[in-house]
Amino acid sequence: MLINLVNKMRLSTRGRYGVRALLDVALQPDRNPVMVKDIARRQGIPVQYLQQLVSALSKAGLLRSIRGARGGVTLTRPPDQIKLSEIVQALERSTAPVKCLDDPGVCSRSDFCATRDVWGQIDKAVSEILDSTTVQDLVNKCNERKRGRAAPAPYKRSGTRQHEALTVPSEPH
DSSP: OOOHHHHHSSOOHHHHHHHHHHHHHOTTTTTTOHHHHHHHHHHHOHHHHHHHHHHHHHTTSSSSEEEEOOOOEEEEOOGGHHHHHHHHHHHOOOOOSSSSHHHHGTTTTTTTTTHHHHHHHHHHHHHHHHHOOOHHHHHHHHHHHHSSSOOOOOOOOOOOOOOOOOOSSOOOO
């Protein structure tokens, strides 16, 4: 039961890879279009999977695709105007830790369940963090870490996996 709950509280690869892809684009110094295959290589994401995510992110108005020899993808807005919540909403069905938060009808106990309140608080906290964090915030963190000013935050807890690290591109586009 607890293992199932923990698995549901994780963002899928869609959400994680989507954030990493927009961060990768934002980290490019010249702001020119970035080829999807280059993002995929730097971030270790299968190209075909990333193309699906780019399509969804473009439909959501977060990325612009440019065709041609000098084509690729660019951000539609400055990185400080793109919230992580927008990226996750474009790619995830829900970030709720349990289904009954999105659809109380899936559980006959929803109306009187005391634990549902806790799951709602967790969902609210995650939403607030995603809504208050921009792609530029991540760019700043990457740049600080690149300069050796800030070590990654220790995310590991007893019995859980280490938090997935964001890969900072080592080469400009």
